[in-house]
Amino acid sequence: MAITLLVAFLIFSIINILFYIGYFSFSAAKSQNTTATNIPVSVIICAKNEAENLKQFIPNILNQEYSNFEVILINDASSDDTFEVMENFRDIDPRVKLVNVENNEAFWGKKKYALTLGIKKASNPYLLFTDADCVPESNLWIQKMVINFIDEKSIVLGYGGYFKQKLSFLNKLIRFETMLTAIQYFSYSKLGIPYMGVGRNLAYTSAEFYNQNGFATHLHLKSGDDDLFVNQAATKFNTAICFDKDAITRSVPKSDYKSWIQQKRRHITTAKYYKFNHKLLLGTFFLSQLVFWILFIGLLALQFYWPIVLGVFILRLIIQYIVFWKSAKKLDELDLLWAIPVLEFFLILIQIGIFSSNLFSKPTNWK
Incomplete structure (x- = not known):
């Protein structure tokens, strides 16, 4: 079981890291x-x-x-x-x-x-x-x-x-x-x-x-x-x-x-009305984030292969910080950098709650 969880963690970590590498297309972009x-x-x-x-x-x-x-x-x-x-x-x-x-x-x-x-x-x-x-x-x-x-x-x-x-x-x-x-x-x-x-x-x-x-x-x-x-x-x-x-x-x-x-x-x-390939990209990114955090916390708590797990977490964090740092400089949001892991974790929890709420009731109008 432990090795299966580790393999799943590595797969979803790689998927999530690949998304952040793709986000370099903006973070490394220069104004025209x-x-x-x-x-x-x-x-x-x-x-x-x-x-x-x-x-x-x-x-x-x-x-x-x-x-x-x-x-x-x-x-x-x-x-x-x-x-x-x-x-x-x-x-x-x-x-x-x-x-x-x-x-x-x-x-x-x-x-x-x-x-x-x-x-x-x-x-x-x-x-x-x-x-x-x-x-x-x-x-x-x-x-x-x-x-x-x-x-x-x-x-x-x-x-x-x-x-x-x-x-x-x-x-x-x-x-x-x-x-x-x-x-x-x-x-x-x-x-x-x-x-x-x-x-x-x-x-x-x-x-x-x-x-x-x-x-x-x-x-x-x-x-x-x-x-x-x-x-x-x-x-x-x-x-x-x-x-x-x-x-x-x-x-x-x-x-x-x-x-x-x-x-x-x-x-x-509105997201469910996006084109299929857009929904697939956004959904895969969110799923990779969610599973990454679940398995990271679980494997670390159980101390299963914790040096590997911690190493992957640090690698992802470095890539993530580079993307956010370069992007935040462009968008004047640098004060957010210190809290990125905490903000990301809480945002995922809130998004899960929102998805669940929308399954059972419809949100109100714009005003």
Whole structure:
């Protein structure tokens, strides 16, 4: 039995290490030097009950150092002062255009319906998306994202991180999960297998949106306006990645475990609609992580071949740290490095809980 467990541990360790070696495609990547552009851009922000966040963050959008853009603000049937705040911005800046989704329309497609109305409102062919609780890291965000629309690229994947909070384990866990997800979708895109993006920082052309019939194939789902659209539309030929620090956006993270887990439950429901090869890659990576930790702890506790087990663990840790260190430098998340094994272990436990919960009940809507 002991030798069987050791062999299984070695097999799953090798599989997991191979994934991390594949992630070097992003961690070792260099930013592409591209010429500045002035293509017409529509920044699209959909908001539901986000009055205070809009007041705080929209000025950062309007102050971007880019001369050829408009801002489409979409009120998705809010019950607070969201639309009034949007009207105030429109009154002081002619670049702001509004879309107001009434309560009697909200059932049509939830956020995707509201976004579709916003896209139709846009005057420009290049669309840049973020959320109402997001702020760009710099006033060069638009410029850095849209310069990637070259060589027939119609989709640009950016990084949407979260604000840092000192002395908060939950904050580090949220940011670790976000960084790991970004490492994966950036790496697979570099390898010619783009599979998702995040709506906090995503760009595509209106032509690509209409070529895909918008969100029609998954309009009935509560989530997926970002990742499912990219999963459907992205190819190795039409997708670019942007990880320039000036192109990063930051969002307000959840402040309690219950809210964050509910958010992740909603996001994970879309993964089963990914293309088969994407599901296979993501599922195999998670399984290799899970089995690695189970067998590592079990073999170590039983003291079965512990020098070999510990040696494999250290080898994996070194490779993992190199990937995370190089990636964290790009994404400005270096403060997470010291706790990677702990964060990874707790994230796996939470993911198991989320998968189990989703089997028995459906998560709620986006707001």
